[in-house]
Amino acid sequence: MATASVAGLPGGARGYLVLVALAQGEPPSQLALAKEVSLDRTVMTYVLDDLEARDLVLRRPDPRDRRARQVVLTEAGRARLGEVRRSLASAEARLLADLTDGDAEQLRALLSRVAQTAQRELVAPDEMKC
Incomplete structure (x- = not known):
């Protein structure tokens, strides 16, 4: 989608x-x-x-x-x-149609945290080279 x-x-x-x-x-x-x-x-x-x-x-x-x-x-x-x-x-x-508003919001928050971790992982290997 x-x-x-x-x-x-x-x-x-x-x-x-x-x-x-x-x-x-x-x-x-x-x-x-x-x-x-x-x-x-x-x-x-x-x-x-x-x-x-x-x-x-x-x-x-x-x-x-x-x-x-x-x-x-x-x-x-x-x-x-x-x-x-x-x-x-x-x-x-x-x-997200089958989720309650609260569940959908919680899922977005959790996915945002996962994305932030993934972003840090992308940056961290470059910083380790220094």
């Missing part, structure tokens, strides 16, 4: 993560964005190329560092992100 919701986005789930990260605030550099969503720099370049070709993001020179590029969510990207979020919410509602 969730896979179908993001299937139309360039990069699928990776493209969705990029759009979500960009919607959260100041335009990050391409490198900072790659780190934030835990994507290899090369993979990030391909995902951004595809998103930019669909006018969902824009890369522009960073005014603070001419060597870096900022990644900006376009209005079309913001609109597409809204559509995908609504589709994901609908898929989640169908998936």
Whole structure:
């Protein structure tokens, strides 16, 4: 269900993560964005190329560092992100239909904790190399 919701986005789930990260605030550099969503720099370049070709993001020179590029969510990207979020919410509602509201909330909280642990595990091996 969730896979179908993001299937139309360039990069699928990776493209969705990029759009979500960009919607959260100041335009990050391409490198900072790659780190934030835990994507290899090369993979990030391909995902951004595809998103930019669909006018969902824009890369522009960073005014603070001419060597870096900022990644900006376009209005079309913001609109597409809204559509995908609504589709994901609908898929989640169908998936959790047999749970009480309390059970669904507890499941979300537990899954969030598991995701945080997984994220730390992704970061920890890199820190151990130092």
